[in-house]
Amino acid sequence: SQQGEEDPQALSIQEGENATMNCSYKTSINNLQWYRQNSGRGLVHLILIRSNEREKHSGRLRVTLDTSKKSSSLLITASRAADTASYFCATAINTGGFKTIFGAGTRLFVKA
Amino acid sequence: DTAVSQTPKYLVTQMGNDKSIKCEQNLGHDTMYWYKQDSKKFLKIMFSYNNKELIINETVPNRFSPKSPDKAHLNLHINSLELGDSAVYFCASSYRQTGGEVQFFGPGTRLTVL
Numbered sequence: 001s002q003q004g005e006e007d008p009q010a011l012s013i014q015e016g017e018n019a020t021m022n023c024s025y026k027t028s029i030n031n032l033q034w035y036r037q038n039s040g041r042g043l044v045h046l047i048l049i050r051s052n053e054r055e056k057h058s059g060r061l062r063v064t065l066d067t068s069k070k071s072s073s074l075l076i077t078a079s080r081a082a083d084t085a086s087y088f089c090a091t092a093i094n095t096g097g098f099k100t101i102f103g104a105g106t107r108l109f110v111k112a
Numbered sequence: 113d114t115a116v117s118q119t120p121k122y123l124v125t126q127m128g129n130d131k132s133i134k135c136e137q138n139l140g141h142d143t144m145y146w147y148k149q150d151s152k153k154f155l156k157i158m159f160s161y162n163n164k165e166l167i168i169n170e171t172v173p174n175r176f177s178p179k180s181p182d183k184a185h186l187n188l189h190i191n192s193l194e195l196g197d198s199a200v201y202f203c204a205s206s207y208r209q210t211g212g213e214v215q216f217f218g219p220g221t222r223l224t225v226l
Binding site: 030031033035037040041042043044045048049050086088090092099100101102104105107 | 116147153154160168202210212213215218219220
């Protein structure tokens with residue numbers, strides 16, 4: 001089974017609304033990252049939150065991390081049509097070398 | 113000026129053939145990766161190299177052989193292609209910032225095995 005799992009699998013909202021995506025993971029982590037993937041493109045790094053941090057902001061993005069619940073959330077405020085993409089959480093675990101494991105992603109569709 | 117580039121972008125081939133995908137990064141990163149993304153968009157790590165040395169090999173069939181001639185290049189050769197190899201393959205490189213490795217992805221190579 002996967003280390004990271006996003007919820008929901010798909011999300012459709014109107015422009016201007018907020019979008020919240022959740023990620024749960026199984027093992028202890030060093031950090032958790034969120035990436036974005038536009039259709040037919042590679043992933044782009046959005047934000048990294050360390051295991052000793054609880055919240056982080058970057059522009060319209062807000063990420064929270066709850067290590068006791070092994071979960072994270074990504075909030076995109078005032079969404080735009082250009083935010084339409086798949087969003088992946090990625091957890092870094094120490095296996096001798098650091099390994100990053102990606103979840104299956106949340107597909108976000110923002111309607112103009 | 114692309115940071116991480118891959119060639120080819122599309123690859124269509126017959127079962128049983130051997131093919132290669134090339135990857136180059138001009139970011140000066142020490143670590144490079146190959147990932148496979150299946151039709152359900154699940155992204156799975158295959159290999160990781162640090163300064164030309166293999167550090168992660170995720171139970172990938174030995175038909176897949178990565179080669180890193182220098183730290184800016186990580187190529188992937190696939191022998192005896194099978195239908196199940198059809199996927200999008202992403203190359204990535206990373207640098208270490210405070211707290212962890214941040215990865216930069218190439219545009220992907222869509223491999224279709226007929």
